[in-house]
Amino acid sequence: MKCDVLVVGAGPAGCSAAAACGAAGLKTIVVERKPEIGVPITCSGAIGSYLLPYLPFKTPKNLLKHSIEGLEFIVDEVSYVRRGGPWSSYAIDRSAFDKWLSQRAVDSGADLIMSAEFIDATLDKSWSGGRAQIRKKDEIIEVDFKVMIGADGARSRVLETLGERVSDARMGQAVVYEYEGVTLESPELDQLYFGDFAPGGYAHIFPLSDNRANIGVGTIASDADLRQCFQDFIALPRVKAQLKDGRPVLEKSGTVSFEPLSRKRQYGSVLLAGEAASQNIKPLVEGFLPAIICGDVAGKT
Ligand SMILES: Cc1cc2nc3c(=O)[nH]c(=O)nc-3n(C[C@H](O)[C@H](O)[C@H](O)COP(=O)(O)OP(=O)(O)OC[C@H]3O[C@@H](n4cnc5c(N)ncnc54)[C@H](O)[C@@H]3O)c2cc1C
Incomplete structure (x- = not known):
């Protein structure tokens, strides 16, 4: 197969990059190793309203599920609330939003190949293109590209093939569960908690509706027992009271890039976007909207 642009990863960064390339009339192929876009979800679904004007499209209202007025910062008994302006946000249905982004890429003319995993690439000596090996089922497909955009998330295989070391020690980890049936103190506020239960990070309650929320703990301490941290967090009296009648219905845990794995965003004809570039x-570590914005920039570049 041949293309102008090979995009690796159909997350928000990859789909946004592919939409920009497709709209520019470039033959664009997106390879995604998962069989379905947006599944599983590894995200708490909070997006800052202040970034919406920078998106390369007008966001459909139905993707913005719940409006959040502000943030409450909580340390022990001390609490500090900020509302409006840069503190306001939305809760999104991340799975639906990812699906919408992938459809936008396809509508722009990009070819999306699912269950297709980028394995390796050989770059031309002049770095002006290359050939990638993509595994689909038991078959290895070779794709010749002029430009490759690595948008394959925090544990970027593209970055590894460029000779960079991708190590969990430099990542942030988060344990997140979606709860239903919770009794939130203030469904219009995201709650951020700081304490020993989240070493080098924070815990959160991000409302999705009046009685549903994403609840999690994230840390950059690679030696932390995050499952235990989560248990310690939900045992806090204030958190316990809100979860009293709630139950976890979906796990959304995952990895984010905290310390950049590389300072470079471009290696000859290979560009990086989104988590792969620690954007x-x-x-x-709010990364969903930045991934869309930076993916668009990579695609337009
Ligand atoms: C637990 C958790 C909670 C978060 N909560 C929030 C939040 O509330 N708000 C926010 O703004 N951000 C949040 N983030 C961060 C946000 O999810 C990311 O910044 C965003 O998803 C980055 O998009 P991306 O496209 O760069 O990467 P991803 O969304 O990771 O997409 C990468 C894609 O590449 C695919 N892929 C990987 N390797 C290969 C390969 N070798 N071949 C083919 N395909 C491949 C993956 O399957 C995936 O679909 C959270 C992250 C985590 C882990």
Whole structure:
């Protein structure tokens, strides 16, 4: 197979990059190793309203599930609330949003190949293109590309093939569960908790509706027992009271890039976008909208 642009990964960064390339009339192939877009979800689904104007499209209202007025910061008994402006956000249905983004890429003319895993690539000596090996079922497909965009997330295989070391020791980990039937103190506020239960990170309750929320703990301490941290967090009296009648219905845990694995975003004809390029906003590692914005920039480049 031949293409102008090979995009690795059909997450928000990859789909956004592919949509930009497709719209520019470039022959674009996106390979995604999962069989279904947006499944499983590894995200707490909170997006800052302040970034919406920077997206390369107008966000359909039905993807913004729940409006959040502000943030409450909680340390022991001390609490501090900020509302409006940069503190307001939305809860999204991440799976539906990812599916919408992939459809947008396809509508722009990109070819999306599912259950197709990028394995390796050989770059031309002049770095002006290359050939990638893609595994689909038992078959290895070779794809010749002029440009490759690595949008394959925090544990980027593309970055590894460029000679960079991708190690969990430099990542952040988060244990997150979606709970239903919770009794939230304030469904219009995201709650951020800081303490020993989240060493080098924070815990959160992000409402999805009046009685549903994503609840999790994230840390950059690679030696932390995160499952235990989560148990310690939900045992806090204030958290326990809100979870009283709630039950976890879906796990959404995963890995985020905290310390950049590389300072470079471009290696000759290979560009990186999204988590693969550590393009999330620290220290909260908000990465969904930045991935869309940076993917678009990579595609337009
Ligand atoms: C637990 C958790 C909670 C989070 N909560 C929030 C939040 O509330 N708000 C927020 O803004 N951000 C949040 N983030 C961060 C956000 O999810 C990421 O920043 C965002 O998904 C980055 O998008 P991406 O496209 O770069 O990477 P991903 O979304 O990781 O997409 C990468 C894609 O590449 C595919 N892929 C990987 N390797 C290969 C390969 N070799 N071949 C083919 N395909 C491959 C993957 O299957 C995946 O579909 C959270 C992250 C985690 C882990």
